[in-house]
Amino acid sequence: MSATNGTNGQQHPVRSRSASSPYQSVQDYLSNVANFKIIESTLREGEQFANAFFDTETKVKMYGLNPDCAEKSAKALDSFGVDFIELTSPVASEQSFKDCRTICSLGLKAKILTHVRLNMEDAKAAVATGVDGVDLVIGTSSFLREFSHGKSMTYVQKTALEVIEYLKGEGVQVRFSSEDSFRSDLVDLLSLYKAVDTAGVQRVGIADTVGGATPRMVYDLVRTLRGVVQCDIETHFHDDTGCAVANAHAALEAGATHVDTSMLGERNGITPLGAFIARMVVTAPDYVKSKYNLKELKALETLVADAVQINIPFNNPVTGFCAFTHKAGIHAKAILNNPSTYEIINPEDFGLSRYVSISSRITGWNAVKSRVDQLGLKMSDEQVKEVTAKIKQLADIRPLAIDDTDSILRSFHAEQVEGCGSY
Amino acid sequence: MSATNGTNGQQHPVRSRSASSPYQSVQDYLSNVANFKIIESTLREGEQFANAFFDTETKVKMYGLNPDCAEKSAKALDSFGVDFIELTSPVASEQSFKDCRTICSLGLKAKILTHVRLNMEDAKAAVATGVDGVDLVIGTSSFLREFSHGKSMTYVQKTALEVIEYLKGEGVQVRFSSEDSFRSDLVDLLSLYKAVDTAGVQRVGIADTVGGATPRMVYDLVRTLRGVVQCDIETHFHDDTGCAVANAHAALEAGATHVDTSMLGERNGITPLGAFIARMVVTAPDYVKSKYNLKELKALETLVADAVQINIPFNNPVTGFCAFTHKAGIHAKAILNNPSTYEIINPEDFGLSRYVSISSRITGWNAVKSRVDQLGLKMSDEQVKEVTAKIKQLADIRPLAIDDTDSILRSFHAEQVEGCGSY
Numbered sequence: 001m002s003a004t005n006g007t008n009g010q011q012h013p014v015r016s017r018s019a020s021s022p023y024q025s026v027q028d029y030l031s032n033v034a035n036f037k038i039i040e041s042t043l044r045e046g047e048q049f050a051n052a053f054f055d056t057e058t059k060v061k062m063y064g065l066n067p068d069c070a071e072k073s074a075k076a077l078d079s080f081g082v083d084f085i086e087l088t089s090p091v092a093s094e095q096s097f098k099d100c101r102t103i104c105s106l107g108l109k110a111k112i113l114t115h116v117r118l119n120m121e122d123a124k125a126a127v128a129t130g131v132d133g134v135d136l137v138i139g140t141s142s143f144l145r146e147f148s149h150g151k152s153m154t155y156v157q158k159t160a161l162e163v164i165e166y167l168k169g170e171g172v173q174v175r176f177s178s179e180d181s182f183r184s185d186l187v188d189l190l191s192l193y194k195a196v197d198t199a200g201v202q203r204v205g206i207a208d209t210v211g212g213a214t215p216r217m218v219y220d221l222v223r224t225l226r227g228v229v230q231c232d233i234e235t236h237f238h239d240d241t242g243c244a245v246a247n248a249h250a251a252l253e254a255g256a257t258h259v260d261t262s263m264l265g266e267r268n269g270i271t272p273l274g275a276f277i278a279r280m281v282v283t284a285p286d287y288v289k290s291k292y293n294l295k296e297l298k299a300l301e302t303l304v305a306d307a308v309q310i311n312i313p314f315n316n317p318v319t320g321f322c323a324f325t326h327k328a329g330i331h332a333k334a335i336l337n338n339p340s341t342y343e344i345i346n347p348e349d350f351g352l353s354r355y356v357s358i359s360s361r362i363t364g365w366n367a368v369k370s371r372v373d374q375l376g377l378k379m380s381d382e383q384v385k386e387v388t389a390k391i392k393q394l395a396d397i398r399p400l401a402i403d404d405t406d407s408i409l410r411s412f413h414a415e416q417v418e419g420c421g422s423y
Numbered sequence: 424m425s426a427t428n429g430t431n432g433q434q435h436p437v438r439s440r441s442a443s444s445p446y447q448s449v450q451d452y453l454s455n456v457a458n459f460k461i462i463e464s465t466l467r468e469g470e471q472f473a474n475a476f477f478d479t480e481t482k483v484k485m486y487g488l489n490p491d492c493a494e495k496s497a498k499a500l501d502s503f504g505v506d507f508i509e510l511t512s513p514v515a516s517e518q519s520f521k522d523c524r525t526i527c528s529l530g531l532k533a534k535i536l537t538h539v540r541l542n543m544e545d546a547k548a549a550v551a552t553g554v555d556g557v558d559l560v561i562g563t564s565s566f567l568r569e570f571s572h573g574k575s576m577t578y579v580q581k582t583a584l585e586v587i588e589y590l591k592g593e594g595v596q597v598r599f600s601s602e603d604s605f606r607s608d609l610v611d612l613l614s615l616y617k618a619v620d621t622a623g624v625q626r627v628g629i630a631d632t633v634g635g636a637t638p639r640m641v642y643d644l645v646r647t648l649r650g651v652v653q654c655d656i657e658t659h660f661h662d663d664t665g666c667a668v669a670n671a672h673a674a675l676e677a678g679a680t681h682v683d684t685s686m687l688g689e690r691n692g693i694t695p696l697g698a699f700i701a702r703m704v705v706t707a708p709d710y711v712k713s714k715y716n717l718k719e720l721k722a723l724e725t726l727v728a729d730a731v732q733i734n735i736p737f738n739n740p741v742t743g744f745c746a747f748t749h750k751a752g753i754h755a756k757a758i759l760n761n762p763s764t765y766e767i768i769n770p771e772d773f774g775l776s777r778y779v780s781i782s783s784r785i786t787g788w789n790a791v792k793s794r795v796d797q798l799g800l801k802m803s804d805e806q807v808k809e810v811t812a813k814i815k816q817l818a819d820i821r822p823l824a825i826d827d828t829d830s831i832l833r834s835f836h837a838e839q840v841e842g843c844g845s846y
Contacts, residue, residue, distance in 0.1 A: 023605070180764075240701065267765075268740055268746045344635035
């Protein structure tokens with residue numbers, strides 16, 4: 001287990017990330033941080049993103065990464081490892097219905113779900129598509145009851161039990177979720193969830209529909225719910241206040257079992273798949289690395305971004321274009337000695353590589369020395385320090401690209417080291 | 424206080440956001456969520472972003488928003504309201520030193536800080552620039568002690584006390600911060616912080632340098648530190664695992680007083696200014712709205728993005744291009760009835776506006792009706808439902824732009840309502 005004890009006689013034992021990280025799973029009896037399931041909702045929640053228009057081919061491709069062959073697609077999805085794929089309601093439009101049928105027919109290992117309003121008509125349309133499970137949803141906050149559907153909690157519960165009974169009879173999985181759970185009356189919510197749990201749903205869901213919850217609020221609500229229902233607990237967090245990843249993590253700590261993710265979503269989206277994976281590979285490295293094919297993440301995000309014509313955000317965890325770039329002199333030096341000093345995630349796990357930038361005025365000579373070595377130039381430490389000063393001086397005047405810096409190194413080398421200067 | 428009681432005789436009292444939100448400050452005795460200060464570090468941490476090159480003019484402009492006049496710039500900064508501006512170390516390069524001097528000479532109300540390594544030479548250079556305060560930093564984790572600076576905790580403490588003594592003599596504020604605090608030995612860290620607190624620093628800082636911490640870990644460490652030192656507590660969270668905003672919030676809940684923010688940063692950055700403001704305007708609306716000029720946020724983010732040639736991320740809280748766009752039919756209907764149903768942040772507070780999208784197959788007839796009314800077309804509900812079906816049908820086939828949808832509405836109106844059709 002430990003790579004840091006001295007029994008192997010090494011003077012400077014190599015610390016493995018997993019042996020030395022304090023960021024791993026909190027082993028509370030409730031915690032599911034190392035045993036969660038992902039409900040990937042880019043094809044439902046993501047359709048609510050303003051730019052989103054996914055045709056069936058894109059939907060199929062997205063989970064296949066190989067448009068030529070449905071069988072290969074199924075394998076690629078299985079190798080990425082999401083547990084569930086949630087699709088737009090079949091009653092949204094004629095094509096939505098067809099999309100559900102097409103994707104259900106691919107024979108994926110991932111379970112296919114669709115997300116419908118709580119009523120019998122929607123439930124029947126869902127069953128007709130051949131999905132594995134139906135995600136029922138209705139607003140339970142006073143806001144949504146007054147301004148959206150206008151129905152009482154008594155009516156909601158009565159309808160829920162009827163629809164659940166029907167769906168059970170059809171042999172499909174059922175999830176029952178409120179919308180806007182954090183602004184719903186707690187007693188109403190728990191009564192309703194207890195009733196649907198007794199009725200035999202596979203999961204109840206809580207949703208921070210407006211994106212206002214904090215990790216502490218999430219922990220408290222999920223912890224309470226965990227004591228009330230026997231079934232699984234699914235969670236759905238909007239990201240309006242930047243807490244959607246941390247909220248998902250807090251929910252798992254409190255005993256939630258399922259997390260909804262999406263690469264896009266209504267307004268600024270829900271827990272992003274990539275950032276959530278970044279969080280969980282740090283919290284539960286063994287579980288995440290053994291279950292998900294991390295090397296497909298970048299291709300998956302790129303496919304979605306291209307489909308809706310957006311850029312992957314510059315500040316995305318893992319896939320942002322500088323996520324593994326190190327620039328400050330003091331960072332670069334340590335990173336070259338041991339990547340774990342400034343990297344909690346290993347880029348190689350995602351098929352990516354780190355880059356130590358030396359083209360700035362905040363670079364240091366250790367980083368420059370590493371580049372000099374990469375270029376196969378021979379310089380003394382004194383010479384490296386001298387050329388570092390030159391780079392800083394030039395970087396004060398204008399931005400330098402990597403090939404600018406390489407040119408400076410080569411010409412300095414030519415002048416000072418090879419003696420080909422003008423003197 | 425309450426807009427929801429019935430004493431004013433209204434049948435449907437208007438709920439104000441602040442009267443009905445459960446997302447506001449937790450009133451623990453430790454909590455500083457409604458009394459925090461921002462240390463804005465885009466001009467230091469942000470310089471570590473791989474694309475960043477800020478010339479002095481940009482640095483000055485960034486906090487002025489009016490390049491013509493230093494005095495107006497100072498007032499614009501004051502009106503935005505950041506408490507501190509942190510600058511790159513003056514020893515990084517000759518121009519960095521000059522930048523510090525220039526910005527110090529602007530006479531801003533915000534305090535100017537610079538961030539230097541823990542040694543006397545750097546501290547002296549900092550003092551020479553005329554800054555209000557010096558942020559000292561040194562790595563305290565075994566990783567950084569072994570692979571970065573190679574110094575013992577005894578040496579670190581001795582040097583800290585000497586440098587602090589010098590800076591106090593020069594009459595500048597002092598912050599002492601560890602790097603990689605969460606991987607540092609807790610007893611070492613607390614001993615060191617207790618010593619520098621006794622020596623009279625204004626703030627101690629903890630930093631999640633690798634971005635691996637969770638809100639629960641942050642709460643625990645800050646809570647412990649709060650019991651050990653009398654001085655203020657500053658916090659700095661990298662965003663590698665998507666938790667930087669939630670971590671800052673958790674730190675404030677545990678008694679931290681200052682939060683470092685930046686619009687850019689090393690790797691994928693630290694707690695972003697905009698997302699943090701989004702979080703805090705929900706938690707502590709009165710404090711945030713009275714202190715910060717929220718309407719300047721978008722211009723500020725745009726200025727930085729342009730300076731380093733990046734796009735504002737599509738999923739940014741508040742300023743992402745769809746942050747206040749509503750698309751799903753069930754959302755759009757309720758939003759039209761009462762924006763608070765699906766918005767926890769009021770776009771008007773930021774000088775922005777909401778947009779209800781109707782050009783998709785998941786639109787609903789309530790949203791279409793609202794657009795019909797906006798266009799001044801007269802249609803019955805039945806007619807709106809009929810044209811909604813047409814829009815959904817077309818949106819199944821190809822993406823629709825807003826003017827496509829408007830054309831459909833106008834031509835339907837012309838045919839069906841005005842009777843100018845071919846029959």
